[in-house]
Amino acid sequence: MPNILDVALKAHVSIATVSRVVNKSHHKVNLATQERVREAIRELDYRPNALAKGLLMKKTMTIGIIIPDISNPYYAEIVRGIQDVADQAGYAVTLHNTDKKPEGIIRYIYLLREKSADGIIFSGGIINGQETLSILKELRERVVVIGRHEVDFPAVMVDNIGGAARAVQHLFDIGHRRIGFIGGPDGSTTALDRLTGYKNTIAQNGVTFSPRLVKKGMWTPKSGYLLGTELLKGKGRPTAIVAANDPMAFGAIKAAKALGLVVPKDLAVVGFDDIPLSSYFDPPLTTVKIPMHDLGAASMTMLLNLISGEKFKKVKLFKTTLQVRESTVEPLKKADRKKY
Amino acid sequence: MPNILDVALKAHVSIATVSRVVNKSHHKVNLATQERVREAIRELDYRPNALAKGLLMKKTMTIGIIIPDISNPYYAEIVRGIQDVADQAGYAVTLHNTDKKPEGIIRYIYLLREKSADGIIFSGGIINGQETLSILKELRERVVVIGRHEVDFPAVMVDNIGGAARAVQHLFDIGHRRIGFIGGPDGSTTALDRLTGYKNTIAQNGVTFSPRLVKKGMWTPKSGYLLGTELLKGKGRPTAIVAANDPMAFGAIKAAKALGLVVPKDLAVVGFDDIPLSSYFDPPLTTVKIPMHDLGAASMTMLLNLISGEKFKKVKLFKTTLQVRESTVEPLKKADRKKY
């Protein structure tokens, strides 16, 4: 690979001049000289070495994303949002999945630090423990977090509590009283918030919380199926189920069908996230819509602000909306749908 | 951030000694000295700067992935496979989406070259044009391609032609003669191969190709719905449809239902890929299973071989298998299922 000296030699100028041409320095360079340099660059197919540049400038134009699992559509969509903004701004993105290895987060933080990443975006998983915090402290000005508020970094938040509340209230509104909940795994704040919204709302409607009606899933359709079956086979079966994400809702619906129940007549089901496939399901899934792409985009925008040192609001909250479809109610006329 | 000199000073040794301790050089270092160095490293929380290291060693332990769109579950799964292997081997991964910008590929190749990536994995999208090829030529020994064979790089292949053939043959076997096809967009070799398999197989079964029965989709459920509607509304409607991926199959099934058709009685539908949700759909989707995770893992393994200079087989072909479910046939007993 040619370096700047090769170019300088070929164009019969100094490396300083080459750099000035490449970086459009305000320091003036004779037009003819510029052309000579550009010609040499073209012939050699020269590109400045980003490693050397990064080393000197303390800027790598690279940020890291740390998420549990890219094959989860929820995170895939967030990552896409991040990338769209990052790419626009000239930043490259490295991706790191933390699941299947508990020590993942710390390892990746160190890795990113070694590689001089300009910033980090976290989503999901668990941030805690003294070690993680102390490591993060050093990077404070370069971290944005999605979906958690208990750590004092800039954050993009989702109203999960409110979303779950709306889902549950919707079920009460259409007459349900025994409402099951298929949540996420321990340690996920998203899962916790969604559960909190559920608890709050049943209490508000004068129903006592029954631990039997609450299960902890693993975000997968399979766990939705398994836990849905448990919920529906036990005595005092719920007439409605809220699942903490759409794939688990699909699993629960499958479980209901396997038991001969008809959705929504015998069992109403509400999901969470509104992944692209949810409206194509049969029945189309009522779900709490999360603007995943926007979440990602907003977090990257924040990080950009952080890097450039601009002032900005440290917390951005995204509202959730309930998409009412046919897994909770028989098809409605448009006019009626509005009230939810 | 502390550097190696800070450590050396603190431990009262030279930087060479520090490096020896850090990199476990065979050059021996007094045990007491080692401990002093390690102590200093711990106190300063020192980590070697990967930029400087990469610059010197010409090795960055980073590879790039260039794909059309991470929010497509097909690619998300491939990326996960790549990452699992890469992570194991200590490599970080940068991700680049090419859709929505035709010049994407070239831009990312240059970017990766600037950043001294140790290798690149391509999947999907279109590689052609003189410029792209000439750029790639310089990188020849560091590129692995997934799903295309017309360029002379090491490749991980999928038997898309055979898969489509099996899907179509299955439909013939259960009595269908008018079989529609919802393919992918122009320029996608995957889409092309799947179409070829379709064409071959209808010909083998003595049916003449009818352009009317073939549509070009965009991989999305929406395009499946739209094109499914077109297919089913026209005269001489097909009794079966093969979709080039699962989301489009879901769309087509929704279209059928909207028209009052029952799947599989009035219309049989086969998808492609077998994404996790496919078996949870209603009816569970018959589909050509692609081992996406393995595809990604295999490509990264190849790239690792390429990097280490080991000999390896330059082309790895993955077979596809037909998952027969209830979108083509009423539930079968296990024994019967075998024959497909």
Added chain:
DNA sequence: ATGATAATGGAAAAGCTTTACCATAGGGCG
């Protein structure tokens, strides 16, 4: 014609690591 100023080009340092090569000191052996 000469001095001053503007226009342009160059040299060198900093950023951080690894490693080949060199230097030193101490111990063992003759």
Added chain:
DNA sequence: CGCCCTATGGTAAAGCTTTTCCATTATCAT
């Protein structure tokens, strides 16, 4: 007791860029 070898540690170069100061040249004006 002196020499040599071995064990250990140090020095310096290479890898490539950007940018700050300097230096040079040429042109213009007096």
